[in-house]
Each structure stands twice: as structure tokens, then as C-alpha cells.
Amino acid sequence: MKLKALSIALLLSSAFAAQAATFHGPDKEFIGAAEASGVPAALWDNAEYAASTFPNAYKFTPSYKIKASGVAPEQFKKGTQLDFEKIQIAAIDGEMSLNDYLRDRVKNHSLVVLKGDKLLHEHYWNGMNETSTHLDMSVTKSFTAMLAGIAADQGKLDMSKQVTFYLPELKGTAWDGATVQETADMRTNVVQEIQKHKSWDTRMTDSQGWTGDHSATYPQGIQSYFPLVKEVSEPMGTKYSYQCINTEVLGKVVEAATGEKLADLLEQNFWGKVGMANDANYQADFAGNPVASGGLNAATKDLARVGRTLVNGGKNYKGEQVVPAQFIKDILAGNDKVRSAWLKGKESALAEGWYKDQFRVLNIGGRTIMAMVGIHGQILAMDHKTGTVVAMNGGYPQTETPRMAIAIxxxxxxxxxxxxxxxK
Structure with missing residues (x-):
């Protein structure tokens, strides 16, 4: 325990000295209150508790505070507002209003719609407001990839190089022979021990400290888990297989290539440049490694601001380049490798598209949607042709179900x- 206290203290003091993203331990007072109300800290991410815990997820784990400094937030114009009471959705038992459908059938917590610089709609349910942060789950993956894209644009990272060029300690693991690009595209097909009724290896989440302090078993956090993954199920690069651990490896590659912490890069290269209105919280393991695959807690309108930047060719509202334009163009264009890989994966049954650089591009009903997707209904969906952005957060009670994908x-x-x- 003394060693743990010392390591957290060092993280706190070094972050403060560098004026970087600041590291915090779990909020013990909040956790005590949660347990008193029947929410076990070790089960906080279970769907039963989603409505209570997802807006407060970062309080259950170590986390970094990502400051909203630098560029002032864009203030959107308000004109014609979408009336979600009048928009009707065909449900299995007849039509219902979009409001009712989102709240009662999709378990939505908040939603913001932008079109260009116009705010067309916003709602905040479940006790939230426009400043409330919410766990974005795997929407976080796309941020990790954007930081990789920025590093590549700066000449610090070569996506075509082997992962082991940046992380030689992964020689002999499943990523020995994988390129950074294959890792970013989820084309490694690494083999994990996936437990029944889970979408991930619980040893991975234990190493991340997601549901408690497992640092005695995983002293380096997520990096203690990497060596346990040694096999692949398909030839490298040939099939799309969505696995969170690839994003964790990608995050470590970015850190190795830049010599900077992922949380600091997120604050300096992204949060301070887009023009965010609120601080974010970035969950981490007990060794101080951010959860690159799913730990971002952000305000929904700030998530919409990210979409506004991406449909603007990677430029913020002031015209300053934040995300490399070519990075976005390459995702939207796709290529033969990611198209072929997508067809071999299970998601191809739901939509025509591809997965590239931790983004999905889906062709649905004649519309091309670029999407950042979280497992419980956290979505940032963008139509580049019209400039429309939909940001939403929620707590859908099951993971990886076709029904949620169809509903949304x-x-x-x-x-x-x-x-x-x-x-207009």
C-alpha cells in the first residue's frame, strides 16, 4: 500500500510540474455512497447500474483530468429546432415518438444534433445537463487513432512499421509481425480468452483496474496483460475482428513514438485545440496508463464539437487544422484491405462498410455515415455530405446486440x- 501511495503521488506531482493532464485516484467518498445505494464498486459497469454509473464512471477508477483550455468553445446558432415529439419511429408495437423511442427503447441519456454551425436539437435526461460528462466507452478508440494520425502527420509515427519497432517488448506476442496500421484497423485477429457472456477477456479489464485494484497481479497495469496474448486466429491483416486490446497496444505505440503520455497528448493536441466547453475525465489503470480503448468521459455537446471538426476536414471552427485532413479522407475512402477484412467479420451482416483507424464507415439507406461507436449506445455519427452531426450517450442494457445496432x-x-x- 505504501508503494501504491507513492506511485500515485509521483504521478500527481510530475503531472502538476509539467502542467499536464492531472492524475487522480478513485473517488472513495462517491464509491461509498454508491455501495450504500446498492451499487457494488466491483460491478459498477453492469447494465443494471448503467443509468447511475455511466455519467459518473471515472469516479470508480483512477483517471486523468483533461482540461478544456486553449481555444474557446464555439457558440452555435439556434434556428429551426427538430421536434422529436413529432418525429415518429416504427417500433415493433406501432409508431411512437422519437423521444419515447430513444428514452424507453434505446435507453438514451443525452443527444445533440448539429448541422454546420447550427444547433438543431439537444436533450439531457437521466439527471444530466450540457456540462455533465458521460462514459463514452469505445468512442474513445477513435480519439486514440486520431492521436496516432496526428503523430504520423508530424513525422513521429510510421503506421506501416511493425508494432515491435516501437514496442520491442511485444516480440513473441501476438503482435509480433503486425503493423501499426493492421492494429489500428483491428486486423490482427489476436486470440484472447473471452469468458461466457463477455465481449472481452476479464484479465484485460482486471489489468486496467476497471473494477478494482488488481495491481498486485498486474503491477504494470495493461502492459502486464500484453504478454499473455500470444496467438492469432487468421493470417495477419486479412480479417476484421474487433478487440479492445488492439487499441491499448496502439495507445502504447503512440506514447513510444512521441515520447509523451497519451493523456497529455489528448489534452494538448486535441482538447485544447478543438474548442471544448468542459473538462473531460480519462479513466486509467492503477499504474497510470489511460484506458485507450474506452475510458473517456466527456460532455455530449463537446463530443458533437468533435464531429463538427471532423466534417470540417479536421479544422476547428476557427479554421485551424486539428486532425490531419488526409487522415479523415483515407478513412472515408477506405481501401481494398479494409473492405475485404470487413466482409469476413460478423458486422458485415449488419451493414455494408469498413473499419479503418478505429472508425466505422457505414453505407445505410443511401447515406454514408462515419461513426465512432460505444458498446452501450454511445455514438458520434457524421454525414460529411450534409454536415450533420449526431452525438449521443446512453446505457443500453446489453452489449454487441444486433437489436441495438438496428435501433440506432x-x-x-x-x-x-x-x-x-x-x-436549410
Whole structure:
């Protein structure tokens, strides 16, 4: 315990001295209150507790505070507002309003719609408001990839190089022979021990400190887990297989290539340049490694600001380049490798598209949607052709279900995009 206290103290003092993202331990007072109300700290991410815990997820684990400094937030114009009470959705038992469908069937907590510089809609349910942060789950992955894209644009990272060029300690693991690009595209097909009713290896989440302090078993945090993954199921690069651990490796590659911590890069190269209105919280393991695959807690309108930047060719509202334009163009264009890999993965049954650099590009109903997707209904969906952005957070009670994908991508989002199309 003394060693643990010392390591956290060192993280706190070094972050403060460098004026970087600041590291915090779990909020013990909040955790005590949660347990008193029947929410076990070790099960906080279970769907039963999602409504209570997802807006407060970072309080259960170590985390970094990502400051909203630098560029002032854009203030959006308010004109025609979308009426979600009048927009009707076809449910299995008849039509219902989009508001009712989102709240009661999709378990949505908040949603913001932008079209260019116009705010077309915003709502905050479940006790949230426009300053509330919410766990974004795997939406976080796209931020990790954007930091990789920025590093590559700066000449610090070569996506075509082997992962082991940057992380030689991974020689002999499943990533020995994988390129950084294959890792970013989820084309490594590494083999993990996936437990029944789970979408991930619980040893990975234990190493991340996601549900408690497991540092005695995993003293280096997520890096203690990497050596346990040694096999691949398919030839490298040939098939799309979505696995969080690839993003964790990508995050460590970015750190090795830049010589900077991922949390600091997020604060300096992104949060301080887009023009965010609120601080974010970035969950981490007990060794101080951010959860690159799913630890970002951000305000929903700030998430929409990210979408506004991406549909603007990577430029913020002031015209300053934040995300490399070519990085975005390459994702939208795709290539033969990611298209072929997508067809061999299970998600191809749900939509035509591809997965590249931790983004999905989906062709649905004649509309191309670039999407950042979280496992419980956290979505940033962008239509580059119209400039419409939909940011939403939620707590859908099951993971990786076709029903959630259909409800959001084939019912809710098409209705929102269609309504936005009518706004001039």
C-alpha cells in the first residue's frame, strides 16, 4: 500500500510540474455512497447500474483530468429546432415518438444534433445537463487513432512499421509481425480468452483496474496483460475482428513514438485545440496508463464539437487544422484491405462498410455515415455530405446486440438525419 501511495503521488506531482493532464485516484467518498445505494464498486459497469454509473464512471477508477483550455468553445446558432415529439419511429408495437423511442427503447441519456454551425436539437435526461460528462466507452478508440494520425502527420509515427519497432517488448506476442496500421484497423485477429457472456477477456479489464485494484497481479497495469496474448486466429491483416486490446497496444505505440503520455497528448493536441466547453475525465489503470480503448468521459455537446471538426476536414471552427485532413479522407475512402477484412467479420451482416483507424464507415439507406461507436449506445455519427452531426450517450442494457445496432443505425439515426436534411 505504501508503494501504491507513492506511485500515485509521483504521478500527481510530475503531472502538476509539467502542467499536464492531472492524475487522480478513485473517488472513495462517491464509491461509498454508491455501495450504500446498492451499487457494488466491483460491478459498477453492469447494465443494471448503467443509468447511475455511466455519467459518473471515472469516479470508480483512477483517471486523468483533461482540461478544456486553449481555444474557446464555439457558440452555435439556434434556428429551426427538430421536434422529436413529432418525429415518429416504427417500433415493433406501432409508431411512437422519437423521444419515447430513444428514452424507453434505446435507453438514451443525452443527444445533440448539429448541422454546420447550427444547433438543431439537444436533450439531457437521466439527471444530466450540457456540462455533465458521460462514459463514452469505445468512442474513445477513435480519439486514440486520431492521436496516432496526428503523430504520423508530424513525422513521429510510421503506421506501416511493425508494432515491435516501437514496442520491442511485444516480440513473441501476438503482435509480433503486425503493423501499426493492421492494429489500428483491428486486423490482427489476436486470440484472447473471452469468458461466457463477455465481449472481452476479464484479465484485460482486471489489468486496467476497471473494477478494482488488481495491481498486485498486474503491477504494470495493461502492459502486464500484453504478454499473455500470444496467438492469432487468421493470417495477419486479412480479417476484421474487433478487440479492445488492439487499441491499448496502439495507445502504447503512440506514447513510444512521441515520447509523451497519451493523456497529455489528448489534452494538448486535441482538447485544447478543438474548442471544448468542459473538462473531460480519462479513466486509467492503477499504474497510470489511460484506458485507450474506452475510458473517456466527456460532455455530449463537446463530443458533437468533435464531429463538427471532423466534417470540417479536421479544422476547428476557427479554421485551424486539428486532425490531419488526409487522415479523415483515407478513412472515408477506405481501401481494398479494409473492405475485404470487413466482409469476413460478423458486422458485415449488419451493414455494408469498413473499419479503418478505429472508425466505422457505414453505407445505410443511401447515406454514408462515419461513426465512432460505444458498446452501450454511445455514438458520434457524421454525414460529411450534409454536415450533420449526431452525438449521443446512453446505457443500453446489453452489449454487441444486433437489436441495438438496428435501433440506432436503422431507425433513430435515419430519422434524425432525414429531419436535419429539411433544415436549410
Amino acid at each position: 443505425f436503422y431507425q433513430a439515426l435515419p430519422a434524425i438525419f432525414a429531419a436535419a436534411d429539411e433544415v
